[in-house]
Amino acid sequence: MEVRVNPTRMELNRLKKRLKMAERGHKLLKDKRDELIRQFLILVRKNKELREEIEKELSGAFAQFLLARAVMPSVILEEALMYPTKKLCLEIHKQNIMSVYAPKFTWVEEESTQGEESSIYPYGFVETTAELDSSIETLSAVLSRLMELAEVEKAVQLLAEEIEKTRRRVNALEYVLIPKLAETLKYISMKLDENERGALTRLMKIKDVVRAKM
Amino acid sequence: MATYKIAVIGDKDSILGFKTIGVDTFPATESEDALKTLKKLVSDEYGVIFITEELASELHSVLDELNKRFLPAVVLIPNSKGTLGIGMDQIKQNVEKAIGADILFRKEG
Numbered sequence: 153m154e155v156r157v158n159p160t161r162m163e164l165n166r167l168k169k170r171l172k173m174a175e176r177g178h179k180l181l182k183d184k185r186d187e188l189i190r191q192f193l194i195l196v197r198k199n200k201e202l203r204e205e206i207e208k209e210l211s212g213a214f215a216q217f218l219l220a221r222a223v224m225p226s227v228i229l230e231e232a233l234m235y236p237t238k239k240l241c242l243e244i245h246k247q248n249i250m251s252v253y254a255p256k257f258t259w260v261e262e263e264s265t266q267g268e269e270s271s272i273y274p275y276g277f278v279e280t281t282a283e284l285d286s287s288i289e290t291l292s293a294v295l296s297r298l299m300e301l302a303e304v305e306k307a308v309q310l311l312a313e314e315i316e317k318t319r320r321r322v323n324a325l326e327y328v329l330i331p332k333l334a335e336t337l338k339y340i341s342m343k344l345d346e347n348e349r350g351a352l353t354r355l356m357k358i359k360d361v362v363r364a365k366m
Numbered sequence: 367m368a369t370y371k372i373a374v375i376g377d378k379d380s381i382l383g384f385k386t387i388g389v390d391t392f393p394a395t396e397s398e399d400a401l402k403t404l405k406k407l408v409s410d411e412y413g414v415i416f417i418t419e420e421l422a423s424e425l426h427s428v429l430d431e432l433n434k435r436f437l438p439a440v441v442l443i444p445n446s447k448g449t450l451g452i453g454m455d456q457i458k459q460n461v462e463k464a465i466g467a468d469i470l471f472r473k474e475g
């Protein structure tokens with residue numbers, strides 16, 4: 153599987169340089185991959201923990217909400233939730249993990265223009281049930297971790313993608329390009345040696361012939 | 367700095383509560399509706415989109431594509447019927463993709 157090249161000294165030098173370069177690239181990429189995997193493992197553990205927690209809490213909140221929905225007439229329920237007391241706005245910054253850019257979320261709550269001190273509940277307590285209250289309380293408590301989960305999960309996805317790409321490059325260098333170059337180098341140096349020996353024997357032969365004639 | 371919005375897609379029972387904490391809600395029961403909404407939200411200024419696992423289970427190819435992008439972050443949440451384990455599965459797939467073997471969730475053996 154060697155590359156077809158002219159077995160010349162110039163080609164030999166050129167390929168030697170390429171091999172050196174490939175080896176350096178291989179080493180660098182390998183280091184990059186190792187570090188990426190280290191970062192990835194830290195993040196993915198966090199991701200798993202967060203998700204487990206959040207899934208449990210959200211399921212709880214939803215169950216309570218379902219109860220509230222069952223107990224209350226849906227018109228009243230929807231009316232109660234129609235005007236939220238706040239609006240979430242998201243600011244997105246870039247964070248750099250080993251030259252993988254992942255979004256970093258910071259969120260701001262915009263209080264809507266209600267004169268009174270606003271609570272998390274957008275409704276009065278007259279027509280609504282306690283289940284609704286606790287469901288919403290859980291939800292707003294879980295929100296900050298939900299945003300964290302979004303951030304971590306995105307980073308994990310992007311890192312996984314990058315690791316796969318890097319690993320493919322490392323393998324291509326290690327198992328294809330470098331062996332190929334090494335083999336070609338060997339082929340060229342053998343050929344050159346062979347030529348040299350050929351030239352030498354020819355010289356000796358000619359010398360014999362010339363000598364015999366004298 | 368541009369500001370982005372947060373959205374949640376899912377069946378009404380699950381997502382109404384999100385409205386009170388300031389997240390935009392988009393009710394959908396069919397995966398086709400969800401897909402339409404999702405496409406609209408992606409081209410709009412939404413930074414984080416929560417979507418219930420039930421709907422997400424039929425939108426695999428779209429979600430996979432979105433997961434490779436910088437924005438938006440699509441996060442799966444359980445719905446009122448409980449979790450389907452798809453979110454966890456996604457983490458598992460990520461691990462397998464990156465490392466080649468599942469080392470987080472492997473049972474003792």
